[in-house]
Amino acid sequence: xxxxxxxxxxxxxxxxxxxxxxxxxxxxxxxxxxxxxxxxxxxxxxxxxxxxxxxxxxxxxxxxxxxxxxxxxxxxxxxxxxxxxxxxxxxxxxxxxxxxxxxxxxxxxxxxxxxxxxxxxxxxxxxxxxxxxxxxxxxxxxxxxxxxxxxxxxxxxxxxxxxxxxxxxxxxxxxxxxxxxxxxxxxxxxxxxxxxxxxxxxxxxxxxxxxxxxxxxxxxxxxxxxxxxxxxxxxxxxxxxxxxxxxxxxxxxxxxxxxxxxxxxxxxxxxxxxxxxxxxxxxxxxxxxxxxxxxxxxxxxxxxxxxxxxxxxxxxxxxxxxxxxxxxxxxxxxxxxxxxxxxxxxxxxxxxxxxxxxxxxxxxxxxxxxxxxxxxxxxxxxxxxxxxxxxxxxxxxxxxxxxxxxxxxxxxxxxxxxxxxxxxxxxxxxxxxxxxxxxxxxxxxxxxxxxxxxxxxxxxxxxxxxxxxxxxxxxxxxxxxxxxxxxxxxxxxxxxxxxxxxxxxxxxxxxxxxxxxx
Amino acid sequence: xxxxxxxxxxxxxxxxxxxxxxxxxxxxxxxxxxxxxxxxxxxxxxxxxxxxxxxxxxxxxxxxxxxxxxxxxxxxxxxxxxxxxxxxxxxxxxxxxxxxxxxxxxxxxxxxxxxxxxxxxxxxxxxxxxxxxx
Numbered sequence: 017x018x019x020x021x022x023x024x025x026x027x028x029x030x031x032x033x034x035x036x037x038x039x040x041x042x043x044x045x046x047x048x049x050x051x052x053x054x055x056x057x058x059x060x061x062x063x064x065x066x067x068x069x070x071x072x073x074x075x076x077x078x079x080x081x082x083x084x085x086x087x088x089x090x091x092x093x094x095x096x097x098x099x100x101x102x103x104x105x106x107x108x109x110x111x112x113x114x115x116x117x118x119x120x121x122x123x124x125x126x127x128x129x130x131x132x133x134x135x136x137x138x139x140x141x142x143x144x145x146x147x148x149x150x151x152x153x154x155x156x157x158x159x160x161x162x163x164x165x166x167x168x169x170x171x172x173x174x175x176x177x178x179x180x181x182x183x184x185x186x187x188x189x190x191x192x193x194x195x196x197x198x199x200x201x202x203x204x205x206x207x208x209x210x211x212x213x214x215x216x217x218x219x220x221x222x223x224x225x226x227x228x229x230x231x232x233x234x235x236x237x238x239x240x241x242x243x244x245x246x247x248x249x250x251x252x253x254x255x256x257x258x259x260x261x262x263x264x265x266x267x268x269x270x271x272x273x274x275x276x277x278x279x280x281x282x283x284x285x286x287x288x289x290x291x292x293x294x295x296x297x298x299x300x301x302x303x304x305x306x307x308x309x310x311x312x313x314x315x316x317x318x319x320x321x322x323x324x325x326x327x328x329x330x331x332x333x334x335x336x337x338x339x340x341x342x343x344x345x346x347x348x349x350x351x352x353x354x355x356x357x358x359x360x361x362x363x364x365x366x367x368x369x370x371x372x373x374x375x376x377x378x379x380x381x382x383x384x385x386x387x388x389x390x391x392x393x394x395x396x397x398x399x400x401x402x403x404x405x406x407x408x409x410x411x412x413x414x415x416x417x418x419x420x421x422x423x424x425x426x427x428x429x430x431x432x433x434x435x436x437x438x439x440x441x442x443x444x445x446x447x448x449x450x451x452x453x454x455x456x457x458x459x460x461x462x463x464x465x466x467x468x469x470x471x472x473x474x475x476x477x478x479x480x481x482x483x484x485x486x487x488x489x490x491x492x493x494x495x496x497x498x499x500x501x502x503x504x505x506x507x508x509x510x511x512x513x514x515x516x517x518x519x520x521x522x523x524x525x526x527x528x529x530x531x532x533x534x
Numbered sequence: 535x536x537x538x539x540x541x542x543x544x545x546x547x548x549x550x551x552x553x554x555x556x557x558x559x560x561x562x563x564x565x566x567x568x569x570x571x572x573x574x575x576x577x578x579x580x581x582x583x584x585x586x587x588x589x590x591x592x593x594x595x596x597x598x599x600x601x602x603x604x605x606x607x608x609x610x611x612x613x614x615x616x617x618x619x620x621x622x623x624x625x626x627x628x629x630x631x632x633x634x635x636x637x638x639x640x641x642x643x644x645x646x647x648x649x650x651x652x653x654x655x656x657x658x659x660x661x662x663x664x665x666x667x668x
Contacts, residue, residue, distance in 0.1 A: 125651075127644070129588060130570075130572070130648075130652045131586065131587035132570060132587070132651075132652060132655060187644075190642040190643075190644070191614075191642045192643075302644075453647075454540050454646075529544070529651065529654050531651030531652070531655065532647060532648055533647050
């Protein structure tokens with residue numbers, strides 16, 4: 017790196033809870049995503065990117081720290097990431113980058129009546145005291161709802177208070193994730209929202225990103241994490257946009273077994289918490305509405321959820337397009353790397369389920385990931401089929417900035433081709449789940465490698481430690497045939513189990529406490 | 535279970551005699567001294583009103599202040615709760631160390647978790663105050 021020479025600028029775009037198959041470039045047919053599709057055709061599209069956790073706080077902490085949840089310690093939503101945790105943003109800032117985080121952070125719990133968590137008290141200003149927070153010198157926060165201390169909520173309440181009541185109530189009177197349904201099918205977390213499009217958080221995040229970019233000098237090196245709260249539930253996009261996709265025309269997803277008997281037979285063949293949640297007899301975590309029973313899900317509800325989700329994906333794509341246009345107008349077009357990904361997936365009808373939980377299948381674990389390197393880097397477009405993870409994002413940001421990856425990072429800079437991936441040993445990616453909520457403990461360890469996904473269940477409330485799941489993602493892309501007990505797969509099972517144990521990340525000690533539900 | 539009631543416990547081992555810890559924990563007006571996020575505690579008979587960092591007042595009924603067992607119990611009577619009882623026990627471990635156990639039962643369950651998170655943090659704060667004094 018030449019001292020003082022301009023460096024590549026970085027736009028990291030994350031969405032929340034977006035499936036791989038919601039993008040046109042990944043074969044999606046429902047949402048139109050031309051902006052991301054163009055990034056993919058000009059850049060590197062990853063076909064097997066896995067999160068290291070399938071819920072928000074642990075996964076976002078992985079993106080920031082470049083560490084697995086075991087190591088950074090945020091083992092579930094509600095466990096706050098320590099304020100002194102390592103941060104790739106801090107590395108970039110210390111090297112001279114201007115840094116911003118606009119949108120959803122969620123490194124600390126949102127549910128905070130005692131106002132104990134710093135991130136809920138930063139809404140008074142866009143500049144944190146001390147000059148930066150977790151390496152970001154500019155902060156503008158948002159989340160799914162309109163109530164609370166974050167910047168978007170404050171802005172909406174101050175500027176458009178009449179719109180606040182139009183958004184969905186994320187929590188119910190019992191402070192549980194709301195199960196109330198709406199729309200045409202009464203699907204849970206579907207809601208008719210009369211808000212004007214430009215006041216909705218998707219456009220707000222883009223607007224505030226553009227405003228920050230406009231505040232920079234032409235010669236600044238910059239890193240912006242633009243973090244959209246959608247398409248995470250609630251599915252309450254601006255009603256003016258819902259007509260883009262008629263839910264009645266939406267085909268049922270291939271992952272949704274339409275025949276109830278078939279659906280329940282598939283669930284029966286999986287570890288027992290799958291069927292218990294479906295029947296409403298086990299609530300293992302806070303992320304899905306506790307009062308909602310998945311067995312009540314109807315075909316039309318799946319259609320409407322998918323339609324509204326697709327509308328939210330289109331709004332994100334268009335918002336990103338506006339930001340990229342502004343980047344071009346600033347003259348930075350050929351010097352900006354764009355990374356587009358999400359924190360985890362969404363069941364969205366697969367197996368007759370919605371939302372997320374301890375279910376390590378493609379719906380939650382196969383993520384969209386696009387890296388469009390700056391044109392000035394002269395990288396050839398590519399498709400990478402080898403497994404990568406969100407743990408690889410932080411080292412990639414270092415590479416783009418011309419920095420060495422920090423020794424506390426556990427991933428590696430993303431490969432630029434399958435040849436590069438093979439040469440640098442991208443063989444496996446790990447995902448973990450630990451939940452302990454009101455006497456119910458569930459613990460999963462998963463390895464994705466060479467076309468297989470293996471999940472080992474540790475002892476918990478409804479598992480004795482002998483259970484597992486093993487799927488051939490090539491022959492069984494819908495993961496309906498659990499091969500864990502198949503004698504013909506004993507060799508691959510033992511091999512993957514050994515690999516999983518050999519590569520287990522070091523755990524943080526002492527274990528951090530669960531301090532809030534989410 | 536899909537009940538809306540939750541029961542959560544937090545504890546801390548503190549290297550101080552139980553009698554010394556009880557002077558803090560057993561005094562209902564000293565809560566702001568060791569609980570980050572609570573800015574005031576006003577006691578009137580068996581009623582206490584605490585003020586949260588957000589400015590929200592929370593009324594409570596004091597149920598037990600037992601100097602012999604070193605047990606403190608209270609009930610939050612604010613509108614967020616259908617039911618609540620919290621119990622703080624200070625156990626003398628016999629080696630000039632003590633175990634402080636904070637148990638929370640609440641409906642809705644979410645509030646049990648929220649109070650437990652803050653209580654766990656408060657116990658750590660209390661430990662750092664008292665052990666820092668030694």
